Amino acid sequence: MCPEQSPWKLLAIAWAAVAFSRGAAAQVSGRVLDAATGETVGDALVSLPAAGVRTTTGPEGRFELPAAAGAKLTVTAAKKGYFTSSAAAVSPAGDLELRLERVPPDDDRTYRFRDPEACGLCHQDQLAQWKGSPMAVAGENTWVYDLYDGTGTAGGLGGFVYKRDSAHAAASPGSDCAACHQPEPWVREPLRALEDLRSLSEEALHGVSCEVCHKVADVDETKVSFPGIYPGAVTFTLPRGPDYRAVQYGVLGDADFQYSIFMRASYQPQLTALLCAACHQDVNDHDDDGDFEEEEGVVSEPTYLEWLESPYGDPASPLHATCVDCHMPAYGARQACTAILPPLTRDPETIRSHRIEGTTPAFLESSVDLALRAEVAETAEAVETNGGRIEVRVSVTNSGTGHHVPTGVTIT
Numbered sequence: 001m002c003p004e005q006s007p008w009k010l011l012a013i014a015w016a017a018v019a020f021s022r023g024a025a026a027q028v029s030g031r032v033l034d035a036a037t038g039e040t041v042g043d044a045l046v047s048l049p050a051a052g053v054r055t056t057t058g059p060e061g062r063f064e065l066p067a068a069a070g071a072k073l074t075v076t077a078a079k080k081g082y083f084t085s086s087a088a089a090v091s092p093a094g095d096l097e098l099r100l101e102r103v104p105p106d107d108d109r110t111y112r113f114r115d116p117e118a119c120g121l122c123h124q125d126q127l128a129q130w131k132g133s134p135m136a137v138a139g140e141n142t143w144v145y146d147l148y149d150g151t152g153t154a155g156g157l158g159g160f161v162y163k164r165d166s167a168h169a170a171a172s173p174g175s176d177c178a179a180c181h182q183p184e185p186w187v188r189e190p191l192r193a194l195e196d197l198r199s200l201s202e203e204a205l206h207g208v209s210c211e212v213c214h215k216v217a218d219v220d221e222t223k224v225s226f227p228g229i230y231p232g233a234v235t236f237t238l239p240r241g242p243d244y245r246a247v248q249y250g251v252l253g254d255a256d257f258q259y260s261i262f263m264r265a266s267y268q269p270q271l272t273a274l275l276c277a278a279c280h281q282d283v284n285d286h287d288d289d290g291d292f293e294e295e296e297g298v299v300s301e302p303t304y305l306e307w308l309e310s311p312y313g314d315p316a317s318p319l320h321a322t323c324v325d326c327h328m329p330a331y332g333a334r335q336a337c338t339a340i341l342p343p344l345t346r347d348p349e350t351i352r353s354h355r356i357e358g359t360t361p362a363f364l365e366s367s368v369d370l371a372l373r374a375e376v377a378e379t380a381e382a383v384e385t386n387g388g389r390i391e392v393r394v395s396v397t398n399s400g401t402g403h404h405v406p407t408g409v410t411i412t
């Protein structure tokens, strides 16, 4: 700095620099409003799509995007409960208004979940990966039927069979198996039992399908121990009308693409962990009174609360990682949709694998420092009991798993 300049002059220069940077700062600013009421919307995400430029509106719905330069900009706004929407802007712009339309809270029980193949027209990677995941076959898992009513395999009546042996079978003949294992039929008809294994419907065969996850508007975090997609614990929005029924909840927060009855994005940050809790945290209803949060209940799926109580579930911990960070890792792709032109090129961190691995040897080996022994069943008897699957025995120092090891239902 120049020694002979007076302090006043220095101050003036500094002030001019601040004023200049502020002027440059507010390249695009404006407000986010509720389209129906005209009221301002606070805490909404405002972004330049796929550009890494993002801010959050203040309580008055105001935002400033300092780094938004260009004559032809698209600016998006997103918030849970609303469709993501966009407006065109020419920078600099001082009073851009972004209007957010609420997703109607309909519950149209006649709605048929889209066939994953239809989503795959545009989301080829996601479809291919999902098809190789446990989610795709959840509805037809014969072991589940062995445990439920003994019909999964010949000889399936040998061990514990819920319908025959459980004290709860009289009060709750279907148990709630279908709330997690066949969610699509259950959405239309809650509390129903698993279907007959010999005549499974299309919906049951979809397993945990695209829309089972991407139509979930809300998960009540005070009811994580309720089984699966239990009414009141998990809310689907199945809106009526072509403009609305396309809703797909996601975490991009800046996807404004809309197409027919298939695709209209809405921001839903619960998808990265609470969604998983719906089916990966479960307590039985020990006195059959419809409340699954009682202390006397027996925990059958513990994974979500194990995670929440670990450093991985604590946003303040350096170890923090969501279920999705570990089970749906980024795989290098830069496009969420390969079919639109021109496609948006995104940060690869925002495109996640839908392979959703758990206890596969590959996942165990690459993710953690574990000692494990994998065996393929060789004797006829072993093939009979575990269907020739790979049996994995693990001895662990839990250095990299976001919950206990093993967790969940372990049958090996």
Ligand code: HEC
Pocket (backbone or CB within 6 Å): 116, 119, 120, 123, 126, 127, 128, 130, 135, 208, 209, 210, 211, 212, 213, 214, 250, 251, 252, 271, 272, 324, 328, 336, 337, 349, 350, 351, 352, 353, 354
């Ligand atoms: C078990 C729940 C689940 C199922 C089933 C599922 N998804 Fe997803 N999907 C997610 C989650 C969670 C994310 C957000 C990942 C993140 O944090 O970025 C996501 C993200 C996406 C995205 C954004 C880009 C990306 O890949 O991250 C698209 C597109 C998508 N899913 C499409 C699909 C389609 C198509 C299917 C069916 C073939 C499907 N999903 C099945 C949970 C699911």
Ligand code: HEC
Pocket (backbone or CB within 6 Å): 084, 114, 118, 119, 120, 121, 122, 123, 210, 211, 214, 248, 249, 250, 251, 252, 253, 254, 255, 256, 257, 259, 262, 263, 265, 266, 267, 335, 336, 337, 339, 340, 344, 346
């Ligand atoms: C005509 C093509 C098309 C079809 C069909 C389609 N999508 Fe999309 N989808 C897109 C595009 C384009 C995007 C936005 C991509 C981007 O912004 O990078 C998108 C984004 C998404 C996202 C991310 C939303 C967010 O805000 O995180 C999800 C989830 C998704 N789609 C699920 C589905 C599901 C489930 C189906 C089937 C019912 C489906 N899509 C059908 C084109 C399509």
Ligand code: HEC
Pocket (backbone or CB within 6 Å): 134, 135, 137, 138, 139, 141, 179, 180, 181, 183, 208, 212, 213, 228, 229, 271, 272, 273, 275, 276, 277, 278, 279, 280, 323, 324, 327, 328, 356, 357, 358, 359, 360
């Ligand atoms: C609607 C219920 C449901 C939701 C929601 C759900 N899952 Fe699952 N998940 C299942 C079922 C059922 C299985 C077992 C499928 C089978 O093997 O038949 C499973 C299997 C898995 C496995 C493999 C377990 C193993 O033993 O290998 C992992 C990992 C997993 N889920 C993670 C997740 C994550 C992460 C989420 C959230 C993004 C999630 N799940 C959301 C029902 C669900």
Ligand code: HEC
Pocket (backbone or CB within 6 Å): 273, 276, 277, 280, 303, 304, 305, 307, 308, 312, 321, 322, 323, 324, 325, 326, 327, 358, 359, 363, 364, 367, 368, 400, 401, 402, 403, 404, 405, 406, 407, 408, 409, 410
């Ligand atoms: C830090 C990474 C990490 C996080 C976070 C994490 N997991 Fe896992 N998870 C793993 C690893 C590694 C395994 C394989 C070891 C094992 O079988 O437990 C695994 C296994 C699983 C399995 C199969 C367990 C079994 O024994 O059958 C399920 C189901 C699962 N995780 C669900 C979840 C859910 C739901 C969440 C969020 C609530 C979550 N995970 C969070 C790393 C993680």
Ligand code: HEC
Pocket (backbone or CB within 6 Å): 141, 143, 144, 145, 147, 148, 162, 175, 176, 177, 178, 179, 180, 181, 226, 227, 228, 278, 279, 280, 281, 282, 301, 407, 408, 409, 410, 411
């Ligand atoms: C709250 C959701 C939920 C409910 C309710 C539920 N399950 Fe499961 N079940 C799961 C999940 C998630 C997995 C796999 C992930 C894991 O290892 O935790 C699983 C795994 C299983 C497996 C092991 C499958 C395999 O291939 O390893 C069997 C068998 C099973 N469940 C039977 C049943 C039966 C029978 C009922 C009803 C009496 C039932 N489940 C109710 C969520 C549920």
